[in-house]
Amino acid sequence: MKKLLLTLFFSIRIFASAQELPTEPAKGFAFPIGTKFTIKLHPTDSTNFDFSIIEFEPFQEIIDSWEKSKLFKEKGLDGTIEFYFCLGTHGKTEEEKQKNMKVLLVMKNRTKYALSYKSDIQTVEDGEFKETSNVGTFPNAQGTEIWPYMIQQIGLHDFAIMKQ
Template sequence: MKNILLILTLIAINMIGYSQELPTEPANGYAFPIGSKFTIKLHPIDSTKFDYSIIEYEPFQEIIDTWENDSIFKENGQKGTIEFYFCLSTSGDSQEEKEKNMKVLLLMKNRTEYSLTYNSDIQTDENGEFKGTSNVGTFSGAKGTEMWPYMIHQIGLNDFKKME
């Protein structure tokens, strides 16, 4: 597992650091740094499993509202894709409340016909090891949110499968 995560990290660093041409080659997974906006396209391996390619990627440094963020997604995104924002968010009226309520979010909009499970691995220490974390999956046609109250430097997404 550690070797897979290392490979995911190296692929992501190469992709980001060297401005690799998009779309990327389909793979089981990639890792993304905090402050990323990316879109993936699924590639079936068999009747239930998928690799994916990254078809769009750009840095995203905005701090968004934790609860009021529906408008962040394009209204008419590309069918058959999943859009992601891996970023910081906050809520509250005062600066003090906003600092206290800072969170890391993974927002997604699933524009595929599939509800999916996947594995997510997070790096909480800069240059540290990746550790598995739970997620709720992603549902066809729906927006999803994963949230953490602590800093995550990178997230690896892999092993996409149809939900049973």
């Protein structure tokens, strides 16, 4: 089943990059490192969501790990989640910045829901996706996931209202 999902992610990613935005709602998509994207949730029942990609662009900047709030505008489109999947670091010297370099998934949840979701990462180019943990995302809040190693792509899927 997992290989089927991963194949689906890859296929949808290729298809999505060749089509106009917004994409058709789907259970999940994969995104390459160095991108900024916004998704819009579409309820499939009382607790689960598919999503469509409504904005997608390259983002090659290395951000300051401690100044992430500057990435997002104060106001945004309700019912969406904005993401930056990029490199981030902090430090005063170039040596400190190099030592502190991490892969970040920074998000701003502009929905009224606390959401759980599943995430899979691809650490080797053209390699298999492997499940990774995440803390979910909370209403009108910013969140960050951090990895100390390189990630080629991240697959996000199965968004649902968080169980209390």
